[in-house]
Amino acid sequence: MPTKILIVDDSNTTLLMEEMLIKKYTKLDVTLAHDGQEAVAKALSEHPSMILMDVVMPKMDGFAACREMRRHATLEKVPIILVTSRGEPENVEAGFESGCNDYLTKPIESHELIQMVINYLPVGRNH
């Protein structure tokens, strides 16, 4: 079964860029969500192998969504990477406290994004 990555962002611009790069560089299937609530629902129903998630979003932010995901046994060990324009130490700390594995800062650099994905999911590598 193909490995799947869940990308979560309320910005269509970011979704377009991340989806395109991940499809270019990996064999991963991609599924999308636009806010934290939708992300939790899709993570539970679609069982992604990795989650790439924005922090500042409507309905439920990335920290809360991350905490909620970690409450479920099926998502306990799924790598979660938070993506944010706020890279200040207190935000990074809040991210790790919510249970994320790693952090990426916007604007996204393609090589940083792909390196991060491959680090956590080497099986998905395309090149």
Next chain:
Amino acid sequence: MPIKTEKGFQASTVLDNKSDASLVDQLEERARAYLSQCSQTLPYAENDTTWSQLYAATHRLRLAVLASGGNRIAVADAVLEIGSNLLGCEEIAVLKLHEDNPNMSILASVGITAEHRQALHVHAGKIWAEILRGQVIIVDNSALKDYFLANLGISALVPLTPPHAAKGAIVFFNLLPHRQGFSSRDRELLGLLSVYVGPCLFGK
């Protein structure tokens, strides 16, 4: 982050369906070209991010025009979103130049302060003149020629130029703390916005 769209914007900026269809086609063609460039770029090449940003921005503008149904608010929101997500700036104003006097109105904005608004109002004539030069300006804080814009806290000024003269502009104020300034790569994206956002907002 709250996006502010000024009253009256919707009523004064409705375009016809024919213009929209032509714009959507143009944007689709550009997005496809950028996607092709990106797919031909070697893994981890420096310009990989550039092509992917240009693809995402063009595609996003296309979606905004499609969603707008002639109402330009969706386009202005897309511009603010592109600025925030691809350029690392969360203090942005989209301006419309008045046709009969050297003044301008803020069509949409995000993160700008009362001081920014005051600066745009007080120095409207001089900013208007800079916009009418039709060149994307990335402000160099150490250059004497950019002293005026730098002093207002402006990082970049992007004229919106439907084929002939500028009808508006995007003003980027302070960048996010982790960004040192706009780069040559950002210039590509600012140039794209200068060419395509004008027709999307004001027609041809």
